Amino acid sequence: MTSSDIWDAETAQRYDESSAFMFAPEVLEPAVDLLAELAGDGPALELAIGTGRVAIPLAERGVPVSGIELSQPMVDQLHRKRADIPVVVGDMATSSMPGPYSLVYLVWNSLGNLRTQDEQVACFRNAARHLAPGGRFVIELWIPGIRRFPPGQAAVPFHVGQHHVGFDTYDMTTQQGTSHHYRRHDDGTVTYGASNFRYVWPAECDLMARLAGMELERRVADWNGTPFTHDSESHVSVWRMPV
Ligand SMILES: C[S@@+](CC[C@H](N)C(=O)[O-])C[C@H]1O[C@@H](n2cnc3c(N)ncnc32)[C@H](O)[C@@H]1O
Incomplete structure (x- = not known):
């Protein structure tokens, strides 16, 4: 039994269009470049592969890609877009694919979909189980935006526009968060949607990786290799299995 929200058919159908900014070449190409380099000659496994935003261009580079979703x-x-990418439908904390892989990756903050520490620990262990010796686990994750919360305030906006207002609420005792989205449509109607997550700091990720037998190899702020600093709002981290 997973704690994750289940993405329904309507969300899936709208996903590529509503995430168009994440398909932009300047966002996607540096990610695919680094993942292709890290995969080397070996196959890759994407946890939470979604609609193949990253997996399809990676496969087009000649990397055999499989997924868990x-x-x-x-x-x-x-x-519908590419039928030859093998995917098992299941929980990334527990599901298996035949391996081993030189690269397992989990991008666009998707670790947060697992809303308990136990499941996140299990996810790191599951990634490690799928890796060949010397193989790498890569995640892309945002840094919890706690500094944006003034004392006593429970919600902060992350986007305020004509057609969309989004704000986050965090429970700092449980590391649970919810992103709330109000969308105003062309006909004037407004719809509400929310997604739930467990936020986690890089240091906790490092500990989960160590529990799974991996060591941190590299941490940068983004796919372009921007140095990771105390002001970074995201990280791309690479852990490695012993050779
Ligand atoms: C933000 S999307 C990312 C999809 C894709 N990786 C991308 O970058 O476009 C998050 C994905 O995580 C999936 N997901 C959520 N919880 C999951 C779980 N426990 N195991 C596997 N996939 C999960 C969702 O169904 C969704 O496809």
């Missing part, structure tokens, strides 16, 4: 509708959208 909780939402069947997301997998259906992926296979």
Whole structure:
């Protein structure tokens, strides 16, 4: 039983269009470049593969890619675009694919979809289980935006525009968060959607990686290799299995 929200058919159908900014070449190409370099000659496994935003261009570079994904509708959208990417429908904390892999990766903050520490620890262990000796686990994750919360305030906006207002609420005792989205449509109607997550600091990720037998090899702020500093709002981290 997973704690993750299940992405439904309507969300899956709208995913590529509503995430268009994440498909932009300047966002996607540096990610695919680094993942292709880290995969080397070996196959890659994407946890929470979604509709194949990253997996499809990586496969087009000649890297054999497989996936694990909780939402069947997301997998259906992926296979509509490219049918030859093997995916098991299941929880990334526990599901298996035949391996081993030289690279396992989990991008766009998707670790946070696992909303308990036990499941996140299990996810790191599952990644490690799929890796060959010397193989690498890569995650892309945002840094919890706690500094944006003035004392006593429970919600902070992350986007205020004409068609969309989004704000986060955090519970700092449990590391749980919710992103709330209000969207105003062309006909004047407003819809509300929310997604839930468990936020986690890089140091906790490092500990989970160590529990799974991996060591930190590299941490940068983004796919372009920007140095990671105390002001970074995200990190791309690479842990490695012993050779
Ligand atoms: C933000 S999307 C990222 C999809 C894709 N990796 C990308 O970069 O476009 C998060 C994905 O995580 C999936 N997901 C959520 N919880 C999961 C779980 N426990 N196991 C596997 N996939 C999960 C969702 O169904 C969704 O496809």
